[in-house]
């Protein structure tokens with residue numbers, strides 16, 4: 001049985017482009033994995049505190065030596081890591097906020113990037129420990145950041161996600177971007193705007209997944 005971890009991070013819910021596109025991916029995935037399991041992790045509905053000195057101390061304390069308080073401090077991180085480990089595949093919706101990822105997604109990344117769990121420094125070199133997973137990032141941006149344009153260097157979303165997930169071992173990653181969503185605030189027809197992006201998501205979902213026997 002396959003498991004998909006579905007993460008959203010847009011605060012806009014019904015108006016969100018990334019949420020609508022990840023939902024389309026999930027629908028298509030379910031068609032192809034009739035007995036599959038989907039874990040929904042809505043980061044706007046998850047209370048994730050910023051990491052602090054105690055949390056870092058707990059992470060760097062060997063597991064067997066952790067105090068009950070340290071274990072409690074890491075319990076949310078453990079639960080989020082369990083979702084990552086349990087899933088074979090990830091679909092992650094990402095609105096661009098201030099040229100980067102939304103703060104709730106950064107808070108989640110801070111919880112799951114854990115030495116000894118998702119990366120290590122074996123032989124002094126960083127090694128990603130999340131292996132054999134496939135990730136699809138669905139990004140929505142108000143402006144356009146096409147390569148070779150003046151604005152490309154302002155896009156810290158895809159380069160950051162590619163780097164941090166690659167560092168953690170997730171190298172089979174696809175990035176689909178719906179750029180220029182700001183036209184929707186100026187009377188542009190939402191259905192017409194979304195149509196090619198929904199098509200791209202569906203095509204990707206169909207072509208990247210084998211149909212289970």
Ligand SMILES: Cc1cc2nc3c(=O)[nH]c(=O)nc-3n(C[C@H](O)[C@H](O)[C@H](O)COP(=O)(O)O)c2cc1C
Pocket residue numbers: 010011012015016017018019094095096097098099100140141142143144181182
């Ligand atoms: C707080 C905030 C910050 C934003 N910052 C940017 C930005 O830096 N660049 C940009 O192109 N669009 C920016 N936008 C527009 C969003 O990227 C755009 O609305 C996109 O569709 C968000 O994804 P969503 O529809 O899934 O929420 C911002 C929107 C919000 C709410």
